[in-house]
Amino acid sequence: METKKSEENFAPMGLTESQWAAIQAIRPLDEMEVPTDEASRPVDVYLSDARFQSEQRDLFSKVPVVATVSAYLPKPGMSLAQDCYGVPLLITRDREGVARAFINACRHRGSKLVEGDEPVQSGRVSCPYHAWTYAMDGKLVGIPRQETFPSLKKCDLGLVALKTYEAGGFIWVGLDHKESPEMLEGSDQVCADLEAFGLDNMYVYGRRKYDLETNWKFVIEPFLEGYHVQRLHADSIAKLFDDVPSVYTLLGHNQRQVSGKAGFDPAVLNGNPDNLHKYITHAYLAFPNTIVVTSPYYISVMVLCPRAANRTVVDYYMLVKEKPETEKAKELYARSFKLIDEVFGGEDFRAALIQQQGLQAGGVDTVYFGGLEKMIGPFHDSVESFLK
Ligand code: FES
Numbered sequence: 001m002e003t004k005k006s007e008e009n010f011a012p013m014g015l016t017e018s019q020w021a022a023i024q025a026i027r028p029l030d031e032m033e034v035p036t037d038e039a040s041r042p043v044d045v046y047l048s049d050a051r052f053q054s055e056q057r058d059l060f061s062k063v064p065v066v067a068t069v070s071a072y073l074p075k076p077g078m079s080l081a082q083d084c085y086g087v088p089l090l091i092t093r094d095r096e097g098v099a100r101a102f103i104n105a106c107r108h109r110g111s112k113l114v115e116g117d118e119p120v121q122s123g124r125v126s127c128p129y130h131a132w133t134y135a136m137d138g139k140l141v142g143i144p145r146q147e148t149f150p151s152l153k154k155c156d157l158g159l160v161a162l163k164t165y166e167a168g169g170f171i172w173v174g175l176d177h178k179e180s181p182e183m184l185e186g187s188d189q190v191c192a193d194l195e196a197f198g199l200d201n202m203y204v205y206g207r208r209k210y211d212l213e214t215n216w217k218f219v220i221e222p223f224l225e226g227y228h229v230q231r232l233h234a235d236s237i238a239k240l241f242d243d244v245p246s247v248y249t250l251l252g253h254n255q256r257q258v259s260g261k262a263g264f265d266p267a268v269l270n271g272n273p274d275n276l277h278k279y280i281t282h283a284y285l286a287f288p289n290t291i292v293v294t295s296p297y298y299i300s301v302m303v304l305c306p307r308a309a310n311r312t313v314v315d316y317y318m319l320v321k322e323k324p325e326t327e328k329a330k331e332l333y334a335r336s337f338k339l340i341d342e343v344f345g346g347e348d349f350r351a352a353l354i355q356q357q358g359l360q361a362g363g364v365d366t367v368y369f370g371g372l373e374k375m376i377g378p379f380h381d382s383v384e385s386f387l388k
């Protein structure tokens with residue numbers, strides 16, 4: 001286990017230098033250049049089972065992925081069973097506060113140790129079958145009737161550990177216990193940016209899972225482009241944005257988009273506004289499969305877990321500054337949580353579903369990306385760079 005705290009010089013409003021430079025690159029509406037970069041892909045990259053297997057083997061087993069948000073396990077002694085990836089994971093925070101991850105399987109006869117999917121404060125986990133008990137650091141600490149296993153040594157039978165990092169407000173894991181993946185280049189900047197927003201110290205107001213019959217890349221794509229906002233979201237959030245390109249930055253394989261809200265005037269930055277998120281929306285792709293979107297009073301984190309060529313489980317978290325105490329805050333967050341379901345669930349995820357359905361019909365062989373979707377091509381390039 002390694003803990004990686006990002007280092008960065010801070011710019012105004014607690015931002016990183018890199019975030020601040022991107023924000024300053026946002027131009028007033030009438031000065032925006034029209035991007036004309038084009039790209040395309042054959043539909044097999046979404047539909048083919050062989051391609052899905054290759055992504056699992058060459059990408060998802062080889063790079064750290066987000067298992068959950070740090071804020072979901074805020075205290076030592078907490079644990080969480082996480083099944084979204086299809087591999088049963090047990091995420092813990094040990095007595096020293098170090099985040100760890102294990103295969104959620106008992107070393108006696110393999111039973112899953114923890115069921116359910118809510119974080120619990122327990123200090124230990126005990127197998128429901130014969131009650132072998134493990135500490136939060138994975139050590140086997142108790143075997144009932146141990147004299148009946150004269151040859152077994154407890155010290156050899158700790159939980160199977162996965163490589164784990166904690167950075168940027170996320171607990172990252174290597175999903176394959178035989179691999180020991182390193183954090184990707186550029187992820188340190190993403191983590192520094194997210195820590196600048198305080199993501200590592202927020203409160204999980206709500207979590208929701210979506211089991212979608214669609215390819216994971218269809219679910220990611222609307223979060224990499226602004227082209228659909230005025231169209232797909234015409235009746236919901238379109239009025240909050242202008243039909244203009246964002247400022248895009250590639251950070252290794254990761255991506256950052258920064259965009260001004262409707263009618264954005266860069267002069268607002270001179271006033272050192274107390275809540276930047278009212279004026280600017282940030283969206284990140286923490287490669288390969290985690291999306292972060294900022295809103296004025298909350299941050300959305302979506303971990304997209306590919307389960308089959310045509311199935312994706314989305315693990316959605318809404319993070320807020322602190323647990324709401326006032327009626328006003330409770331109402332605001334409840335309304336926001338509902339809005340997210342309507343917009344992300346009812347519009348963006350729906351787009352991913354109907355895209356899968358349309359392409360499965362077999363008549364369309366290529367998809368095209370225009371200038372306002374110019375970061376989708378680099379996303380595919382990144383995925384493909386891992387495939388053998
Ligand atoms: S399978 Fe876990 S204690 Fe027996």
Ligand SMILES: [Fe+2]
Nearest residue numbers: 222229233348
């Ligand atoms: Fe959208």
